[in-house]
Amino acid sequence: MTPVEDFIPPISRTIASPLRSGSIVAGDALRFCSTAGSDEGPSLSDFSWNFDDGRASGLKNPGLVLFEVPGTKTVQLVVSNSQRPFSPTPDSRTITVIPDTNAVPDFAVTQLTIPSTLAINQPAQITYTVRNIGDAAVSGQSWKDALYLSRDQYLDLNDSLLVSAPVSNNVATNGSYTNTLTVTIPTVEEGAWYLILSVNDEWQILERHRLNNEFAVATDLVIPRLTNAASFASSLSGDGDEKYFRIDVPAGQNLLIRLDDADNQGANEIYVRFGALPTRGTFDFRAATPGSADQQLLIPAAAPGTYYIMVHGESVPGSGQFTLQATTASLDVTGVTPARYGQNASAVLTVTGAGFDAGAVAELVASGGAAYRAASVSADSFT
């Protein structure tokens, strides 16, 4: 019996690229890469590719492979370890190579326009143009165009599918079509990413040149930045949805965050963390008045720097639309109690907020503008 420590579980999904099996025209090339690496195990060092036509490769990433001979090829990759025996399960792609005898279309991406920065969690509109540079028209057929989010310029198994949109245009030879896709950028690390468009993503249309269907554009993904006192409109898509924001707070300020739910239905929560993304379990401050759609959070004497805000929709029964407003100020008044008092009697009003000091004065201002200064002011606690 084989000791447990000598057994390495088979790795089933080792081919990173191409993403799927399909048909191509003889003379086309595909890019072959593996997901497996030295970081995934002690010594997954042996790569054995078999292209089913007498060709083989021992490279992790063989790169471009040209298919000139028609027929159905089952390309296999076995990743193994030379020191320890195990029974590997090969990953495979079935590539059907069609003889190049008939006229075929050839979609090619000619333009992909994206903003140089995109906001995480926010919807974005991506416009692209595809030209048929082949020698046959596409008519009466439908296919899917997809957008992926990638760390590099290449479409592979590590990339996240953002949207897959059905398309059914008639595209004459040398004709083109332009489409707009709406995507919501997922919660990922801020920084440099690529959006990759993949036209005829599921290989539904037989066409020349698979690789000119892929088009990568670099973009910078950022958490939406709130500007002081400006309302930022956003929305929650359903129960449990979350949106992230950031605000930079200067020294000596209080930070007041107000969430205004548009239809006042549902239960929302605000989580705030200094210098890092908060979660419901890890945060520095939160506002979660149970069952309340609108929320308000005051952070007195906020340390200067970047605060990350998460709006969590615990229950989003109606519209998920809301606005978020973050205000930094040296003085904040968040409430006055009682709201009403009998006439001609001296009253004690409690003013809550932050930034009050020993020099603070309080005045009642009548609607006509007359000010009545309080006889005395005392602060319960200084912040």
Ligand SMILES: [Ca+2]
């Ligand atoms: Ca093509």
Ligand SMILES: [Ca+2]
């Ligand atoms: Ca990639």
Ligand SMILES: [Ca+2]
């Ligand atoms: Ca509201």
Ligand SMILES: [Ca+2]
């Ligand atoms: Ca609501």
